[in-house]
Amino acid sequence: MGIFKKFFDKLKYTFKRTELNDDFYDELESILISSDMGVETAMDIMDELRDVCKKKLIKDVERAQIELKQLLIDKLNVQPVEFDYPMIITVVGVNGVGKTTSIAKMTKYFLNKKKNVILAAGDTFRAAATEQLSNWAEKLKVKIIKQGEGADSAAVVFDAISSMKAKNNDVLIVDTAGRLHTKTNLMKELEKINNIINREYPEAKKMNLIVLDASIGQNSIAQVKAFKDSVNIDGIILTKLDGTSKGGVVYPIINELHVPIIFTGFGEGVDDLDVFDAENFVNKILM
Numbered sequence: 298m299g300i301f302k303k304f305f306d307k308l309k310y311t312f313k314r315t316e317l318n319d320d321f322y323d324e325l326e327s328i329l330i331s332s333d334m335g336v337e338t339a340m341d342i343m344d345e346l347r348d349v350c351k352k353k354l355i356k357d358v359e360r361a362q363i364e365l366k367q368l369l370i371d372k373l374n375v376q377p378v379e380f381d382y383p384m385i386i387t388v389v390g391v392n393g394v395g396k397t398t399s400i401a402k403m404t405k406y407f408l409n410k411k412k413n414v415i416l417a418a419g420d421t422f423r424a425a426a427t428e429q430l431s432n433w434a435e436k437l438k439v440k441i442i443k444q445g446e447g448a449d450s451a452a453v454v455f456d457a458i459s460s461m462k463a464k465n466n467d468v469l470i471v472d473t474a475g476r477l478h479t480k481t482n483l484m485k486e487l488e489k490i491n492n493i494i495n496r497e498y499p500e501a502k503k504m505n506l507i508v509l510d511a512s513i514g515q516n517s518i519a520q521v522k523a524f525k526d527s528v529n530i531d532g533i534i535l536t537k538l539d540g541t542s543k544g545g546v547v548y549p550i551i552n553e554l555h556v557p558i559i560f561t562g563f564g565e566g567v568d569d570l571d572v573f574d575a576e577n578f579v580n581k582i583l584m
């Protein structure tokens with residue numbers, strides 16, 4: 298259940314409180330802030346909610362809940378994403394955020410759309426990463442291009458593009474290493490991968506997506522900034538939204554970084570992925 302629904306249900310059913318008062322606004326404000334929405338956004342939403350309730354002469358908790366929901370949706374200001382094919386998605390992110398699982402989920406998403414998908418095991422730094430991705434490829438019955446541990450990841454991507462073109466695949470998803478402690482090498486590697494993709498398949502639509510773990514809240518902003526210094530980031534896959542009360546972090550991500558959220562992950566299963574949609578997100582995670 299979403300964090301705001303919990304709050305409203307408590308007011309309505311436990312306290313049987315139905316009227317708006319200062320306690321209501323104070324408590325709501327602290328929930329907004331604890332959701333990692335950022336103080337500025339939280340303050341804005343509070344001001345707007347007070348205004349709208351005053352204007353519309355709203356005095357009850359139930360109607361305030363409806364107004365809050367609309368404000369939360371409006372503030373996200375999401376443009377629907379368009380996928381064009383052939384498309385090459387390069388997935389970056391720090392180890393452990395859910396990169397491999399997200400690649401599997403996206404594969405399933407595009408397979409459901411009747412697209413041909415091929416994977417490139419570009420994280421050649423860890424043998425386990427290639428193995429984990431290969432297991433998913435087998436389960437999902439898609440081709441994976443891989444080489445041994447320590448291989449040049451750009452060479453893996455080169456091979457994957459050749460195979461993609463030969464087989465007329467619609468989507469290539471490239472996994473990359475996530476070892477941020479060797480940042481300079483990693484960023485050079487990502488640049489090289491991007492160069493290969495641009496050189497070998499200029500007609501393909503390209504998307505660099507960063508995977509972020511929502512449960513780490515505002516720290517994810519720093520991760521985007523670290524990658525953005527070297528590679529272009531077109532969008533975000535926000536994972537682990539299940540069981541976190543930090544869903545509000547989407548607000549600073551959208552407002553401060555101006556990078557769109559493309560997918561959200563809310564579980565370990567291969568179907569636990571949504572294309573980001575403001576209303577659906579607010580309903581599912583916040584309300």
Ligand code: GDP
Nearest residue numbers: 392393394395396397398536537562563564565
């Ligand atoms: P990687 O190191 O970034 O490739 O991360 P993995 O894909 O291996 O995921 C790390 C752990 O997080 C695994 O145990 C996954 O099952 C788990 N995980 C990934 N995405 C989600 C999610 O959306 N929700 C939850 N609860 N767990 C997730």
